[in-house]
Amino acid sequence: MPGQDHEFTMRFLAGPENRNMYGNVHGGSMMKWMDEGAGTCAAGWCGLPCVTVAVSGITFHKPVAIGHIVEVRARLINTGRTSMHIAVNVSSRDPRFGTFEHTTSCMMAFVALDAEGRPTPVPKWEPTTPEDLALQARAIRLKELGQDIQEELVAFKLVGEAKC
Numbered sequence: 001m002p003g004q005d006h007e008f009t010m011r012f013l014a015g016p017e018n019r020n021m022y023g024n025v026h027g028g029s030m031m032k033w034m035d036e037g038a039g040t041c042a043a044g045w046c047g048l049p050c051v052t053v054a055v056s057g058i059t060f061h062k063p064v065a066i067g068h069i070v071e072v073r074a075r076l077i078n079t080g081r082t083s084m085h086i087a088v089n090v091s092s093r094d095p096r097f098g099t100f101e102h103t104t105s106c107m108m109a110f111v112a113l114d115a116e117g118r119p120t121p122v123p124k125w126e127p128t129t130p131e132d133l134a135l136q137a138r139a140i141r142l143k144e145l146g147q148d149i150q151e152e153l154v155a156f157k158l159v160g161e162a163k164c
């Protein structure tokens with residue numbers, strides 16, 4: 001139901017098709033899983049199709065071994081008018097023993113689309129717990145930092161256009 005589900009978790013095995021040259025999970029596979037988990041969380045919150053618009057601060061803290069269980073946890077931490085900010089944390093463990101270890105994290109922004117593919121309003125997230133309020137403040141700070149980064153990137157875009 002829109003405006004109610006604000007968390008989504010998925011678990012699966014890291015299969016051999018995700019192997020990089022060094023025998024661990026490829027970074028691109030990890031980013032795809034994070035995008036899928038966060039996108040499902042965003043769609044569950046707004047009840048609409050959503051597209052990824054930005055990824056902030058993705059960090060690969062530890063490698064994930066092929067054959068290990070991967071857990072992707074996505075959590076809504078802020079909403080704008082049409083956008084949603086999702087914190088994504090990934091952890092993994094050997095299926096035979098051990099506990100989950102944190103491996104990867106980022107914040108992703110999604111935009112809800114109407115039937116014509118235009119940005120459309122989403123239910124407002126109104127945090128009440130100290131933890132959720134702190135996460136929302138962090139999301140707003142990251143959004144502001146993202147705007148600064150976009151401005152810095154304008155120079156790169158102009159270089160790219162000139163060469164094409």
Ligand SMILES: CC(C)(COP(=O)(O)OP(=O)(O)OC[C@H]1O[C@@H](n2cnc3c(N)ncnc32)[C@H](O)[C@@H]1OP(=O)(O)O)[C@@H](O)C(=O)NCCC(=O)NCCS
Nearest residue numbers: 050051052053054079080081082083084109111119146150
């Ligand atoms: C996402 C998209 C529809 C937004 O279009 P747009 O013309 O920028 O729309 P708007 O300017 O109205 O912005 C819509 C929302 O996106 C947010 N947004 C836009 N660019 C952003 C960025 N770089 N970072 C974070 N949020 C951003 C805006 O702040 C706004 O949020 P709000 O309504 O909560 O204030 C458009 O950029 C797009 O189609 N991008 C490609 C998406 C895609 O293909 N993703 C990969 C596959 S899923």
